[in-house]
Amino acid sequence: MPYLLGLTGGIGSGKSTAAAAFARLGVPVVDADALSRAVTAAGGRAIEAVRAHFGDAFITPEGAMDRSAMRELVFSDPEKRRELERVLAPHLEAEISEGIRAALDAARERALPYALFDCPLLAERPAWRKACAKVLVVDLAEEEQIARVMCRSHLPESAVRAILAAQASRAERLVIADYVLYNGGTPEALERAVQTLHTNFLSACG
Structure with missing residues:
Protein backbone atom coordinates (compact mmCIF):
# COMPACT_ATOMS: atom_id res chain seq x y z
CA MET A 1 0.00 0.00 0.00
CA PRO A 2 1.48 3.40 -0.95
CA TYR A 3 2.08 5.91 1.82
CA LEU A 4 1.40 9.65 1.94
CA LEU A 5 4.36 12.04 2.01
CA GLY A 6 3.47 15.47 3.36
CA LEU A 7 5.13 18.47 1.74
CA THR A 8 5.13 21.86 3.42
CA GLY A 9 7.00 25.15 3.53
CA GLY A 10 6.41 28.83 4.16
CA ILE A 11 5.47 31.43 1.58
CA GLY A 12 8.28 31.98 -0.92
CA SER A 13 10.13 28.84 0.17
CA GLY A 14 9.73 27.04 -3.15
CA PRO A 28 0.36 11.87 -7.72
CA VAL A 29 -0.01 15.20 -5.91
CA VAL A 30 -2.84 16.40 -3.67
CA ASP A 31 -2.75 20.21 -3.73
CA ALA A 32 -4.41 21.56 -0.57
CA ASP A 33 -4.40 25.14 -1.88
CA ALA A 34 -6.12 24.11 -5.11
CA LEU A 35 -8.74 22.15 -3.17
CA SER A 36 -9.27 25.12 -0.86
CA ARG A 37 -9.97 27.29 -3.90
CA ALA A 38 -12.26 24.62 -5.33
CA ALA A 49 -22.11 27.69 4.20
CA VAL A 50 -20.12 30.87 3.44
CA ARG A 51 -23.27 32.63 2.26
CA ALA A 52 -25.21 31.59 5.36
CA HIS A 53 -22.49 32.75 7.75
CA PHE A 54 -21.12 35.89 6.10
CA GLY A 55 -23.93 36.99 3.79
CA ASP A 56 -24.39 37.62 0.08
CA ALA A 57 -21.86 40.48 0.16
CA PHE A 58 -19.10 37.85 0.21
CA ILE A 59 -20.41 35.93 -2.82
CA THR A 60 -19.64 37.16 -6.34
CA PRO A 61 -22.34 37.46 -9.03
CA GLU A 62 -20.85 34.29 -10.55
CA GLY A 63 -21.53 32.38 -7.33
CA ALA A 64 -17.98 32.08 -5.96
CA MET A 65 -16.68 33.37 -2.66
CA ASP A 66 -15.41 36.93 -3.12
CA ARG A 67 -11.80 36.26 -2.16
CA SER A 68 -10.77 39.93 -2.20
CA ALA A 69 -13.58 40.98 0.13
CA MET A 70 -12.99 38.01 2.41
CA ARG A 71 -9.23 38.61 2.50
CA GLU A 72 -9.81 42.21 3.55
CA LEU A 73 -12.18 41.08 6.30
CA VAL A 74 -10.07 38.31 7.80
CA PHE A 75 -6.72 40.09 7.69
CA SER A 76 -8.14 42.97 9.71
CA ASP A 77 -10.02 40.77 12.19
CA PRO A 78 -8.41 37.58 13.58
CA GLU A 79 -11.74 36.39 14.98
CA LYS A 80 -13.31 36.60 11.52
CA ARG A 81 -10.40 34.57 10.17
CA ARG A 82 -11.09 31.87 12.76
CA GLU A 83 -14.79 31.97 11.85
CA LEU A 84 -13.95 31.47 8.18
CA GLU A 85 -11.68 28.55 9.04
CA ARG A 86 -14.46 26.94 11.08
CA VAL A 87 -16.98 27.40 8.25
CA LEU A 88 -14.65 25.97 5.61
CA ALA A 89 -13.08 23.19 7.68
CA PRO A 90 -15.61 20.35 7.23
CA HIS A 91 -15.95 21.01 3.50
CA LEU A 92 -12.21 21.27 2.93
CA GLU A 93 -11.52 18.16 5.00
CA ALA A 94 -14.01 16.19 2.90
CA GLU A 95 -12.41 17.47 -0.31
CA ILE A 96 -8.90 16.66 0.91
CA SER A 97 -9.89 13.18 2.11
CA GLU A 98 -11.28 12.41 -1.34
CA GLY A 99 -8.14 13.82 -2.97
CA ILE A 100 -5.84 11.73 -0.78
CA ARG A 101 -7.75 8.53 -1.53
CA ALA A 102 -7.57 9.25 -5.26
CA ALA A 103 -3.84 10.05 -5.11
CA LEU A 104 -3.02 6.87 -3.19
CA ASP A 105 -5.07 4.84 -5.67
CA ALA A 106 -3.15 6.49 -8.53
CA ALA A 107 0.18 5.73 -6.83
CA ARG A 108 -0.81 2.09 -6.49
CA GLU A 109 -1.81 1.92 -10.17
CA ARG A 110 1.56 3.43 -11.15
CA ALA A 111 3.45 1.02 -8.85
CA LEU A 112 4.82 3.96 -6.86
CA PRO A 113 5.49 3.67 -3.13
CA TYR A 114 4.02 7.07 -2.24
CA ALA A 115 1.79 10.01 -3.16
CA LEU A 116 2.42 13.64 -2.19
CA PHE A 117 0.23 15.90 -0.04
CA ASP A 118 1.23 19.50 -0.83
CA CYS A 119 -0.06 21.48 2.15
CA PRO A 120 1.22 24.80 3.54
CA LEU A 121 -0.57 24.21 6.86
CA LEU A 122 0.82 20.84 7.95
CA ALA A 123 2.52 22.38 10.98
CA GLU A 124 -0.74 24.05 12.00
CA ARG A 125 -3.06 21.09 11.34
CA PRO A 126 -2.16 17.98 13.39
CA ALA A 127 -5.06 15.99 11.89
CA TRP A 128 -3.72 16.47 8.36
CA ARG A 129 -0.18 15.75 9.52
CA LYS A 130 -1.38 12.50 11.09
CA ALA A 131 -2.47 11.31 7.64
CA CYS A 132 1.15 11.56 6.45
CA ALA A 133 3.64 8.76 7.03
CA LYS A 134 6.52 11.23 6.57
CA VAL A 135 6.89 15.01 6.21
CA LEU A 136 9.21 16.86 3.84
CA VAL A 137 9.87 20.54 4.58
CA VAL A 138 11.16 22.94 1.93
CA ASP A 139 13.21 25.34 4.01
CA LEU A 140 14.55 28.84 3.43
CA ALA A 141 15.88 31.60 5.65
CA GLU A 142 13.16 34.12 6.50
CA GLU A 143 14.94 37.12 4.98
CA GLU A 144 15.29 35.24 1.71
CA GLN A 145 11.59 34.32 1.82
CA ILE A 146 10.70 37.99 2.24
CA ALA A 147 12.95 39.07 -0.63
CA ARG A 148 11.51 36.44 -2.98
CA VAL A 149 7.89 37.24 -2.19
CA MET A 150 8.46 40.98 -2.55
CA CYS A 151 10.06 40.40 -5.95
CA ARG A 152 7.41 37.92 -7.12
CA SER A 153 4.26 39.58 -5.81
CA HIS A 154 5.34 43.23 -5.61
CA LEU A 155 4.11 43.42 -2.03
CA PRO A 156 5.65 45.79 0.51
CA GLU A 157 7.88 44.23 3.15
CA SER A 158 5.34 44.97 5.89
CA ALA A 159 2.66 42.97 4.05
CA VAL A 160 4.98 40.00 3.55
CA ARG A 161 5.99 40.03 7.21
CA ALA A 162 2.29 40.07 8.18
CA ILE A 163 1.71 36.96 6.05
CA LEU A 164 4.71 35.23 7.64
CA ALA A 165 3.46 36.12 11.11
CA ALA A 166 0.14 34.40 10.34
CA GLN A 167 1.92 31.16 9.34
CA ALA A 168 3.78 28.61 11.42
CA SER A 169 7.33 29.69 12.14
CA ARG A 170 10.35 28.19 10.45
CA ALA A 171 11.23 26.40 13.70
CA GLU A 172 7.71 24.96 14.01
CA ARG A 173 7.93 23.52 10.51
CA LEU A 174 11.40 22.08 10.97
CA VAL A 175 10.43 20.27 14.16
CA ILE A 176 7.86 18.16 12.25
CA ALA A 177 10.25 17.36 9.37
CA ASP A 178 11.47 13.88 8.53
CA TYR A 179 13.28 15.31 5.50
CA VAL A 180 14.43 18.87 4.75
CA LEU A 181 15.19 20.42 1.37
CA TYR A 182 17.03 23.72 1.80
CA ASN A 183 16.11 25.86 -1.19
CA GLY A 184 18.74 28.59 -1.09
CA GLY A 185 19.98 27.85 -4.60
CA THR A 186 18.55 27.80 -8.10
CA PRO A 187 15.32 26.16 -9.31
CA GLU A 188 17.50 23.66 -11.17
CA ALA A 189 19.24 22.71 -7.93
CA LEU A 190 15.88 22.18 -6.24
CA GLU A 191 14.75 20.00 -9.15
CA ARG A 192 17.88 17.85 -8.81
CA ALA A 193 17.34 17.54 -5.06
CA VAL A 194 13.76 16.37 -5.64
CA GLN A 195 14.96 13.81 -8.19
CA THR A 196 17.52 12.49 -5.70
CA LEU A 197 14.90 12.17 -2.96
CA HIS A 198 12.50 10.43 -5.33
CA THR A 199 15.19 7.94 -6.33
CA ASN A 200 15.93 7.28 -2.66
CA PHE A 201 12.23 6.73 -1.90
CA LEU A 202 11.97 4.25 -4.76
CA SER A 203 15.10 2.41 -3.64
CA ALA A 204 13.90 2.20 -0.04
CA CYS A 205 10.78 0.37 -1.19
CA GLY A 206 12.39 -1.62 -3.98
Whole structure:
Protein backbone atom coordinates (compact mmCIF):
# COMPACT_ATOMS: atom_id res chain seq x y z
CA MET A 1 0.00 0.00 0.00
CA PRO A 2 1.48 3.40 -0.95
CA TYR A 3 2.08 5.91 1.82
CA LEU A 4 1.40 9.65 1.94
CA LEU A 5 4.36 12.04 2.01
CA GLY A 6 3.47 15.47 3.36
CA LEU A 7 5.13 18.47 1.74
CA THR A 8 5.13 21.86 3.42
CA GLY A 9 7.00 25.15 3.53
CA GLY A 10 6.41 28.83 4.16
CA ILE A 11 5.47 31.43 1.58
CA GLY A 12 8.28 31.98 -0.92
CA SER A 13 10.13 28.84 0.17
CA GLY A 14 9.73 27.04 -3.15
CA LYS A 15 7.26 24.43 -1.89
CA SER A 16 5.10 24.71 -5.01
CA THR A 17 8.16 24.42 -7.24
CA ALA A 18 9.15 21.24 -5.41
CA ALA A 19 5.61 19.85 -5.73
CA ALA A 20 5.69 20.49 -9.48
CA ALA A 21 9.02 18.65 -9.71
CA PHE A 22 7.51 15.62 -7.97
CA ALA A 23 4.53 15.75 -10.33
CA ARG A 24 6.87 15.74 -13.35
CA LEU A 25 8.33 12.50 -11.98
CA GLY A 26 4.87 10.96 -12.09
CA VAL A 27 4.09 11.22 -8.38
CA PRO A 28 0.36 11.87 -7.72
CA VAL A 29 -0.01 15.20 -5.91
CA VAL A 30 -2.84 16.40 -3.67
CA ASP A 31 -2.75 20.21 -3.73
CA ALA A 32 -4.41 21.56 -0.57
CA ASP A 33 -4.40 25.14 -1.88
CA ALA A 34 -6.12 24.11 -5.11
CA LEU A 35 -8.74 22.15 -3.17
CA SER A 36 -9.27 25.12 -0.86
CA ARG A 37 -9.97 27.29 -3.90
CA ALA A 38 -12.26 24.62 -5.33
CA VAL A 39 -14.55 24.50 -2.30
CA THR A 40 -15.08 28.28 -2.52
CA ALA A 41 -15.36 28.45 -6.32
CA ALA A 42 -18.74 28.78 -8.03
CA GLY A 43 -20.65 25.61 -7.22
CA GLY A 44 -18.09 24.61 -4.58
CA ARG A 45 -19.24 22.56 -1.63
CA ALA A 46 -18.62 25.39 0.89
CA ILE A 47 -20.41 28.22 -0.94
CA GLU A 48 -23.77 27.91 0.79
CA ALA A 49 -22.11 27.69 4.20
CA VAL A 50 -20.12 30.87 3.44
CA ARG A 51 -23.27 32.63 2.26
CA ALA A 52 -25.21 31.59 5.36
CA HIS A 53 -22.49 32.75 7.75
CA PHE A 54 -21.12 35.89 6.10
CA GLY A 55 -23.93 36.99 3.79
CA ASP A 56 -24.39 37.62 0.08
CA ALA A 57 -21.86 40.48 0.16
CA PHE A 58 -19.10 37.85 0.21
CA ILE A 59 -20.41 35.93 -2.82
CA THR A 60 -19.64 37.16 -6.34
CA PRO A 61 -22.34 37.46 -9.03
CA GLU A 62 -20.85 34.29 -10.55
CA GLY A 63 -21.53 32.38 -7.33
CA ALA A 64 -17.98 32.08 -5.96
CA MET A 65 -16.68 33.37 -2.66
CA ASP A 66 -15.41 36.93 -3.12
CA ARG A 67 -11.80 36.26 -2.16
CA SER A 68 -10.77 39.93 -2.20
CA ALA A 69 -13.58 40.98 0.13
CA MET A 70 -12.99 38.01 2.41
CA ARG A 71 -9.23 38.61 2.50
CA GLU A 72 -9.81 42.21 3.55
CA LEU A 73 -12.18 41.08 6.30
CA VAL A 74 -10.07 38.31 7.80
CA PHE A 75 -6.72 40.09 7.69
CA SER A 76 -8.14 42.97 9.71
CA ASP A 77 -10.02 40.77 12.19
CA PRO A 78 -8.41 37.58 13.58
CA GLU A 79 -11.74 36.39 14.98
CA LYS A 80 -13.31 36.60 11.52
CA ARG A 81 -10.40 34.57 10.17
CA ARG A 82 -11.09 31.87 12.76
CA GLU A 83 -14.79 31.97 11.85
CA LEU A 84 -13.95 31.47 8.18
CA GLU A 85 -11.68 28.55 9.04
CA ARG A 86 -14.46 26.94 11.08
CA VAL A 87 -16.98 27.40 8.25
CA LEU A 88 -14.65 25.97 5.61
CA ALA A 89 -13.08 23.19 7.68
CA PRO A 90 -15.61 20.35 7.23
CA HIS A 91 -15.95 21.01 3.50
CA LEU A 92 -12.21 21.27 2.93
CA GLU A 93 -11.52 18.16 5.00
CA ALA A 94 -14.01 16.19 2.90
CA GLU A 95 -12.41 17.47 -0.31
CA ILE A 96 -8.90 16.66 0.91
CA SER A 97 -9.89 13.18 2.11
CA GLU A 98 -11.28 12.41 -1.34
CA GLY A 99 -8.14 13.82 -2.97
CA ILE A 100 -5.84 11.73 -0.78
CA ARG A 101 -7.75 8.53 -1.53
CA ALA A 102 -7.57 9.25 -5.26
CA ALA A 103 -3.84 10.05 -5.11
CA LEU A 104 -3.02 6.87 -3.19
CA ASP A 105 -5.07 4.84 -5.67
CA ALA A 106 -3.15 6.49 -8.53
CA ALA A 107 0.18 5.73 -6.83
CA ARG A 108 -0.81 2.09 -6.49
CA GLU A 109 -1.81 1.92 -10.17
CA ARG A 110 1.56 3.43 -11.15
CA ALA A 111 3.45 1.02 -8.85
CA LEU A 112 4.82 3.96 -6.86
CA PRO A 113 5.49 3.67 -3.13
CA TYR A 114 4.02 7.07 -2.24
CA ALA A 115 1.79 10.01 -3.16
CA LEU A 116 2.42 13.64 -2.19
CA PHE A 117 0.23 15.90 -0.04
CA ASP A 118 1.23 19.50 -0.83
CA CYS A 119 -0.06 21.48 2.15
CA PRO A 120 1.22 24.80 3.54
CA LEU A 121 -0.57 24.21 6.86
CA LEU A 122 0.82 20.84 7.95
CA ALA A 123 2.52 22.38 10.98
CA GLU A 124 -0.74 24.05 12.00
CA ARG A 125 -3.06 21.09 11.34
CA PRO A 126 -2.16 17.98 13.39
CA ALA A 127 -5.06 15.99 11.89
CA TRP A 128 -3.72 16.47 8.36
CA ARG A 129 -0.18 15.75 9.52
CA LYS A 130 -1.38 12.50 11.09
CA ALA A 131 -2.47 11.31 7.64
CA CYS A 132 1.15 11.56 6.45
CA ALA A 133 3.64 8.76 7.03
CA LYS A 134 6.52 11.23 6.57
CA VAL A 135 6.89 15.01 6.21
CA LEU A 136 9.21 16.86 3.84
CA VAL A 137 9.87 20.54 4.58
CA VAL A 138 11.16 22.94 1.93
CA ASP A 139 13.21 25.34 4.01
CA LEU A 140 14.55 28.84 3.43
CA ALA A 141 15.88 31.60 5.65
CA GLU A 142 13.16 34.12 6.50
CA GLU A 143 14.94 37.12 4.98
CA GLU A 144 15.29 35.24 1.71
CA GLN A 145 11.59 34.32 1.82
CA ILE A 146 10.70 37.99 2.24
CA ALA A 147 12.95 39.07 -0.63
CA ARG A 148 11.51 36.44 -2.98
CA VAL A 149 7.89 37.24 -2.19
CA MET A 150 8.46 40.98 -2.55
CA CYS A 151 10.06 40.40 -5.95
CA ARG A 152 7.41 37.92 -7.12
CA SER A 153 4.26 39.58 -5.81
CA HIS A 154 5.34 43.23 -5.61
CA LEU A 155 4.11 43.42 -2.03
CA PRO A 156 5.65 45.79 0.51
CA GLU A 157 7.88 44.23 3.15
CA SER A 158 5.34 44.97 5.89
CA ALA A 159 2.66 42.97 4.05
CA VAL A 160 4.98 40.00 3.55
CA ARG A 161 5.99 40.03 7.21
CA ALA A 162 2.29 40.07 8.18
CA ILE A 163 1.71 36.96 6.05
CA LEU A 164 4.71 35.23 7.64
CA ALA A 165 3.46 36.12 11.11
CA ALA A 166 0.14 34.40 10.34
CA GLN A 167 1.92 31.16 9.34
CA ALA A 168 3.78 28.61 11.42
CA SER A 169 7.33 29.69 12.14
CA ARG A 170 10.35 28.19 10.45
CA ALA A 171 11.23 26.40 13.70
CA GLU A 172 7.71 24.96 14.01
CA ARG A 173 7.93 23.52 10.51
CA LEU A 174 11.40 22.08 10.97
CA VAL A 175 10.43 20.27 14.16
CA ILE A 176 7.86 18.16 12.25
CA ALA A 177 10.25 17.36 9.37
CA ASP A 178 11.47 13.88 8.53
CA TYR A 179 13.28 15.31 5.50
CA VAL A 180 14.43 18.87 4.75
CA LEU A 181 15.19 20.42 1.37
CA TYR A 182 17.03 23.72 1.80
CA ASN A 183 16.11 25.86 -1.19
CA GLY A 184 18.74 28.59 -1.09
CA GLY A 185 19.98 27.85 -4.60
CA THR A 186 18.55 27.80 -8.10
CA PRO A 187 15.32 26.16 -9.31
CA GLU A 188 17.50 23.66 -11.17
CA ALA A 189 19.24 22.71 -7.93
CA LEU A 190 15.88 22.18 -6.24
CA GLU A 191 14.75 20.00 -9.15
CA ARG A 192 17.88 17.85 -8.81
CA ALA A 193 17.34 17.54 -5.06
CA VAL A 194 13.76 16.37 -5.64
CA GLN A 195 14.96 13.81 -8.19
CA THR A 196 17.52 12.49 -5.70
CA LEU A 197 14.90 12.17 -2.96
CA HIS A 198 12.50 10.43 -5.33
CA THR A 199 15.19 7.94 -6.33
CA ASN A 200 15.93 7.28 -2.66
CA PHE A 201 12.23 6.73 -1.90
CA LEU A 202 11.97 4.25 -4.76
CA SER A 203 15.10 2.41 -3.64
CA ALA A 204 13.90 2.20 -0.04
CA CYS A 205 10.78 0.37 -1.19
CA GLY A 206 12.39 -1.62 -3.98
